[in-house]
Amino acid sequence: MNRIDRYIFWEWLRAFTLSIGATMGLLVIYDMYDNLGDLLDFKAPVGQILFYFALVIPTLLPLVLPIAFLVSLLFSLSRLHGNNEVVAMRSCGMSFWQITRSLWLAGLSLSIILLYLNAKVVPWAVEEARLIWDDLELQYLLESEELQEVGLLYNVAFENPTERRVWFMNRFSKISFRGYGVTVSTMDGENREIDKIQASESYFDTDDRSWTFYRGRELKFDVETGDLIQSKPFEQLNMTDYHESPRLMMALDKRPKDLSLSELRAIMNYFAVHDTGKVTSYRVRYHSILAGTAICFIIVGIAVPYSVSGVRVNAMVGVCKSAGLFFSYYLIARLAVLLGEQGYLPAVYAAWIPNVFMAFLAGYLYRKL
Numbered sequence: 001m002n003r004i005d006r007y008i009f010w011e012w013l014r015a016f017t018l019s020i021g022a023t024m025g026l027l028v029i030y031d032m033y034d035n036l037g038d039l040l041d042f043k044a045p046v047g048q049i050l051f052y053f054a055l056v057i058p059t060l061l062p063l064v065l066p067i068a069f070l071v072s073l074l075f076s077l078s079r080l081h082g083n084n085e086v087v088a089m090r091s092c093g094m095s096f097w098q099i100t101r102s103l104w105l106a107g108l109s110l111s112i113i114l115l116y117l118n119a120k121v122v123p124w125a126v127e128e129a130r131l132i133w134d135d136l137e138l139q140y141l142l143e144s145e146e147l148q149e150v151g152l153l154y155n156v157a158f159e160n161p162t163e164r165r166v167w168f169m170n171r172f173s174k175i176s177f178r179g180y181g182v183t184v185s186t187m188d189g190e191n192r193e194i195d196k197i198q199a200s201e202s203y204f205d206t207d208d209r210s211w212t213f214y215r216g217r218e219l220k221f222d223v224e225t226g227d228l229i230q231s232k233p234f235e236q237l238n239m240t241d242y243h244e245s246p247r248l249m250m251a252l253d254k255r256p257k258d259l260s261l262s263e264l265r266a267i268m269n270y271f272a273v274h275d276t277g278k279v280t281s282y283r284v285r286y287h288s289i290l291a292g293t294a295i296c297f298i299i300v301g302i303a304v305p306y307s308v309s310g311v312r313v314n315a316m317v318g319v320c321k322s323a324g325l326f327f328s329y330y331l332i333a334r335l336a337v338l339l340g341e342q343g344y345l346p347a348v349y350a351a352w353i354p355n356v357f358m359a360f361l362a363g364y365l366y367r368k369l
Helices: 003-041 044-080 085-092 098-145 246-251 260-270 277-307 314-341 348-367
Strands: 152-160 165-173 176-187 194-204 210-221 227-238
Touching: 003 044, 003 098, 044 085, 044 098, 044 165, 044 194, 085 098, 098 260, 098 277, 152 246, 165 246, 176 210, 194 227, 246 260, 260 277, 277 314, 277 348
Parallel strands: none
Antiparallel strands: 152 165, 165 176, 176 194, 194 210, 210 227
């Protein structure tokens, strides 16, 4: 970097530090307002509370980084433009690429950081924070409720299209991994019932990754007529080839936006053989997270043309245009996600079309500049 590159970079970095600090501070305070009371009710120690909110920070960065980057670019470039410094650089023969190349490098670096955050840091932070919250909630409930009522989920249903099994449990404990009132039906290729296990209780062994059923009956049906041809009672039935994970069952009950990247990937891999409509929204969310990492690089192409081409007597004209264009991106992205979730667009297209469109637009504006 030459002296001008360093000057422009530090002008931007100061604005970026202030922007990200202020935005992160507001969001953390909002999260504390929303969750601190519950953590205190759980009687969490101070160290655990601080660690929980430290985990919140990386989960907010993918949202904050693009906004802070845009604000800092608009502020620093508009200031340079208003002080005629851009005109002075242009009069010395510098191209817009030479003037802004340090900002392009910053945008590329932030995009790489976003990719790393979404792929590694954020999934770990989300799952770790959820584990801390669940443990604190469990300890609180153990002190105030009956043990058998702690951590129970009701009416749990799960379909395994790969093995053609359909599960239903009246109650399931996410603490002990025990299900109550369990029915597991196995279907053939034409969705006809072959056999069924009915049990009063079941247990998932996390070491062997297999299920054991207690006090029930094993039923078999005639595929053609649907008539019951065998009913055999059992006290205990070990099914070592049943590997359905309770964690996956519980993840499917959560909204896609509440899951980490690794959990989304696990759901996609599980349903890779047989695509279902239920997994579409998870696939769209997964690709949207990956596609969103390119936004910092695109922001430079949007912010530079408007920030340095407006009239100097009213720099806010260019700022408002670029800010409006940026937030239009989010509207387009949301529309594409809705179309992807409804099946009108493939998940990859729904995630990347807004970025490709904005990249072409940014390239056009930059070339026109």
